[in-house]
Amino acid sequence: MTQQKIELVCPAGSLPALKTAVDHGADCIYVGFKDATNARNFTGLNFDPKAMREGVNYAHARRRKVLLALNTYPQAHNWADWTAAIDRAAEFGIDAVILADPGLMTYAAKTHPQLRLHLSVQGSATSYEAINYYHERFGIQRAVLPRVLALAQVEQVIANTPVEIEVFGFGGLCVMVEGRCALSAYATGESPNCNGACSPGKHVRWEQTPKGMETRLNGILIDRFGDAERAGYPTLCKGRFEVNDETYYALEEPTSLNTIEMLPDLARAGVRAIKIEGRQRSPAYVAQVTKVWRAAIDRVLADADHFTVQPAWMAELDKVSEGRSHTLGAYYRPWK
Amino acid sequence: MNPTQNPTSGPAPGATAARTPNTLVTPGASPDMTLAAKPTLDPISTRIAVGPLLYYWPRQATLDFYAHLADSPAEIVYLGETVCSRRHELRLDDWLDVAAMLADAGKTAVMSSQALIESESDLKTLRRIVAQADFRVEANDMSAVRLLGEAGRKDWIAGPTLNIFNPATLGLMMEAGATRWVVAPEMSGGAMSALLAEMPARPETEVLAWGRLPLAHSARCFTARHFNLQKDTCEFRCLGMSDGIVLHTREGEPFLTLNGVQTQSARVHNLIADMAQVAHHADIVRISPQGAHTLDVVALFREVLDGRTGADEAFQRSTEWMVERACNGFWHGKPGLEYHAPGCA
Incomplete structure (x- = not known):
């Protein structure tokens, strides 16, 4: 064929x-x-x-x-x-x-x-x-x-x-069905659906703290990185979170x-x-x-x-x- | 709570009996009714709907919940599995039985379709939902819209996942047979009223007013992932998690809720204090079922809508029934997780 x-x-x-x-x-x-x-x-x-x-x-x-x-x-x-x-x-x-x-x-x-x-x-x-x-x-x-x-x-x-x-x-x-994800809108007010943006840069903050490099989206801690880790952009579905006291990439890895x-x-x-x-x-x-x-x-x-x-x-x-x-x-x- | 217990607390004392629906546009009504904005608020006219159960409760707990709902002031009840096709405590026939029971009790039962359609077997279930003629259907995916159109149904409800954001799209859905739309939760009250103002004919409008916000769907099951299981062999671990599993930030702040393939907010979207504004535009307010006190919440909304309880008092009372802090940012055009006092745009 x-x-x-x-x-x-x-x-x-x-x-x-x-x-x-x-x-x-x-x-x-x-x-x-x-x-x-x-x-x-x-x-x-x-x-x-x-x-x-x-x-x-x-x-x-x-x-x-x-x-x-x-x-x-x-x-x-x-x-x-x-x-x-x-x-x-x-x-x-x-x-x-x-x-x-x-x-x-x-x-x-x-x-x-x-x-x-x-x-x-x-x-x-x-x-x-x-x-x-x-x-x-x-x-x-x-x-x-x-x-x-x-x-x-x-x-x-x-x-x-x-x-x-x-x-x-x-x-x-995208780990979520595209067009059906309001996570960014929930955290920042800007949505992929209506604003064409997910986890937009203007809401991102990188902060070196005694606990490590912290990445935040509109103030929400998305991840924290040790010295040996490469700090990634805080796309909110790819952060590390705590679920039942376990800290991991609960939705998806970067x-x-x-x-x-x-x-x-x-x-x-x-x-x-x-x-x-x-x-x-x-x-x-x-x-x-x-x-x-x-x-x-x-x-x-x-x-x-x-x-x-x-x-x-x-x-x-x-x-x-x-x-x-x-x-x-x-x-x-x-x-x- | 333990979901094997009764997930409801029964109707609150003083709850009113179901009333005759007072609709602006009844199914099949002439589309030339020009209703750019709803006339002066008559709070009584706004009806209460209970949205589809988004969690996976044991069979008996689910049946008990709906049995209690039959005696509540909710007038419309959405039924069926909308999140995950693997869930089977109630099969479609069981849901249809529940619908018949509620209809006998004077409620309007609606069969809701699954939001994420992946397999041929998902489509098979969808076709059966569309083929039954006893109950109206909430279309939560364009596959449902097509099948409803093919079947010539002219009485369906455009669900919150259809992404209806403008008059042209809402008009298309009405042309295709929708007589009601459930506003996407991320849409603000302002955007919703601007949309309605441009509609030559207004469909019934339903707004989510209580519950954790459904924020996203995925092919992946995050509950199974939490237990290091794959979706195909998930052991139905979400069964019995009456309100899902809370995901916290590394600072311990509750942020999201894992509910199988669905991700919800951790906070509870609560528009009870915004009811004056909401009821001005919405014909129906939707309460999303939660593990406990759903019926208390329904009764409280009825009190507010009937003008028997003021907004401040109602909000205070509602806080004890919230599984997490309140949010209402979406309604106010802000990040969804924020809470804004009524009147603050």
Whole structure:
């Protein structure tokens, strides 16, 4: 059987990162505007209109696609900002918009019927019934699966939907169903759903204390590190907490998702695109990760049956992993 | 507490009997009713709903809880397993029996669907919930929305995990047959009223007013993880943890609650002191079941809504029934774990 093409979808939080991704072999680059319309609304990140135009031109000149994440949920008072972002996406020649909000999909489908729609991971669609709802109602052509399904469940989804399925291959790991997590909102008032931010930097405090380096989020102690430990960013689901007098990573370790060893399985399952997380990361990260995944995907497309993970790939990826470690996440049942 | 004991304390003395619902938009009502904001507050018109049981209690404790609820002033009761498909003290048929019992007692029973759908067997259960015609369905995932649409149901409730944040999305859900929406807990009162102000037709609006906040769902079971077990072989360790397991910061501050695959707040979202404001916009307030005193809480909300008890006194009385300190930040547009006195935006 001929292997279907698998697109490599890479992140870019800046124009240099976009160019780097293109140069290192990304098929698609996903980006966001400099505002709350996307789920990586961080200071100093993302694209203003000028950078967006240049980025689209750069990618299109090299026959690559640019996808725009508009994957937060607008509210009554800021609705017009999101629809304006969709209008701009159409105007700039963006290849697809990645949406989570059904109301916004209605607007996009009605106003720009030629604009290709992807369902964001923030849409929390974990079954073919949910995905098919978005397909029938708004004509979405691709869905990004939340990081909750085991491989057999991914196969089941693919077998029952005409929608292309994109899965996360590498990067920061949300341990919660995306789009259904209000932990950051609970602690800081800023939510991934409405503000496009999780554990935002302006609420973070690092403090050297006699007990060690303490990291806090809006005053809440997320972790404390000994001298020999590398203090990580206080993403609140990846801190150490006490449960019944036991102190441990109660929700998840600071670790990255890395599914490279499953690539042949994902290909056989019919996955159409692999997404790399990390629009907030540097162009160097984008270069490193894109290069490795390009090589791996090319190898799978050439001969999935004889695919082996190169030790050099893993070494490269671990260097840029959160906590310098990786997991298969929910793809591997015992993780659950 | 020991969940094998009666998890309720019975209806409080003086609790009123169930009243005839006073709805703004009844299911099937003409959608041209223009109700940008609810008319001047008649506190009595706001009804009390008891949300789905989020914890895993032993079968008898669960049945006892609902038997007591039949005599409470709660008018609407949401039933079914919404958190984890492995929980089976009550199967779907048992839940339907409980629903029938409550309906006989004059309550409106609603079958709630699971928030996180992962497997074909989850979908099978969902299809059965949608196929039964005796009770309305709370859709907690878009899979449920699709199946309800396919079945031509026009009387369902858009649950709190559907991420309805703007008029366009709420309008879509109504077009698809929703007649009520349960506001996402993270949405502020201000954002909710701004949304409703733009609706050409207003659905019934339900606001979570009491209980630990459901904050997140995961494929991973954090209770099993705590016991170094995997979800597939979890030994049902969450059974009997009547209010979940509290997670503290390393400074001993209660922060979150582990409830299987669900993560909740440690603090208790308590809007009893905000009732004047809440009832101005909400047709229904939701009480989330907890290990003890749920019925006391229901009765107290009824007293406040009937104008028999003032907000300050009610809040003071409610503190003894809270498993942890109060929070209401979400309602006030602040971090959810904060508590703000009513009137402070």
